[in-house]
Amino acid sequence: QVQLQESGPGLVKPSQTLSLTCTVSGGSLSSTYYYWSWIRQPPGKGLEWIGYISYSGSTYYNPSLESRITISVDTSENQFSLKLSSVTAADTAVYYCANLSPSYSDNSGFSDYYYMDVWGKGTTVTVSS
Amino acid sequence: DIQMTQSPSSLSASVGDRVTITCRASQSISNYLNWYQQKPGKAPKLLIYAASSLQSGVPSRFSGSGSGTDFTLTISGLQPEDFATYYCQQSYSTPLTFGGGTRVEIK
Numbered sequence: 181q182v183q184l185q186e187s188g189p190g191l192v193k194p195s196q197t198l199s200l201t202c203t204v205s206g207g208s209l210s211s212t213y214y215y216w217s218w219i220r221q222p223p224g225k226g227l228e229w230i231g232y233i234s235y236s237g238s239t240y241y242n243p244s245l246e247s248r249i250t251i252s253v254d255t256s257e258n259q260f261s262l263k264l265s266s267v268t269a270a271d272t273a274v275y276y277c278a279n280l281s282p283s284y285s286d287n288s289g290f291s292d293y294y295y296m297d298v299w300g301k302g303t304t305v306t307v308s309s
Numbered sequence: 310d311i312q313m314t315q316s317p318s319s320l321s322a323s324v325g326d327r328v329t330i331t332c333r334a335s336q337s338i339s340n341y342l343n344w345y346q347q348k349p350g351k352a353p354k355l356l357i358y359a360a361s362s363l364q365s366g367v368p369s370r371f372s373g374s375g376s377g378t379d380f381t382l383t384i385s386g387l388q389p390e391d392f393a394t395y396y397c398q399q400s401y402s403t404p405l406t407f408g409g410g411t412r413v414e415i416k
Contacts, residue, residue: 217405226396226407226408226409226410227353227396227398227407227410228407229398229404229405229406229407231404240403240404242404243310243404244404276352276353278352280405283358283359283362291359293340293341293358293359293362293400294341294400295343295355295358295364295398295400296343296345296353296355296398297355297358297364299352299353299354300352301351301352302352
């Protein structure tokens with residue numbers, strides 16, 4: 181059973197870079213068809229998908245944040261990371277990592293229906309001086 | 310980006326009630342639609358994928374329907390543990406997008 185755990189500083193100063201790591205246990209970052217995502221949730225608000233890194237190392241970033249995001253992977257540590265530069269108070273949020281997985285059936289194998297079925301517990305990041 | 314609009318944004322219901330939440334996409338997404346439940350201080354939990362497929366371990370009182378642009382999540386016989394916020398999310402195209410959420414409160 182795959183488990184995810186976010187880690188990183190809980191307080192970041194404005195204009196600095198937010199850096200978070202998600203440690204994967206019970207599974208491999210190189211597993212075919214899986215995408216490793218970051219999602220955030222500002223206090224009292226809804227969910228915003230940040231982006232993913234794929235099993236092959238390709239990335240996709242939400243255009244709303246693309247100029248400030250880097251998602252990378254360290255397969256030796258079974259971790260993937262998020263860096264968000266030039267942060268402001270608007271980046272204050274709970275940050276989640278999640279596994280974007282394809283559905284699977286014995287009859288049809290893997291499908292193209294993707295969902296986030298494994299989430300970390302989330303880590304709160306506050307941007308403040 | 311595909312915009313996802315949920316309604317209502319909140320509702321009050323009693324234990325045992327049948328509850329329906331609606332999600333509308335700004336363009337057709339076929340049935341690439343997922344539903345999540347989130348309780349305060351917790352990560353979202355997947356309930357339904359591909360619009361109507363129940364995730365393993367999720368009670369059968371949860372059901373989903375719809376295709377194209379209009380989708381519904383139904384809870385048949387609301388239980389105390391179901392009071393939470395529910396989100397729809399489209400997986401038709403990137404960027405993945407969520408609805409604004411529907412908070413289900415105790416009447």
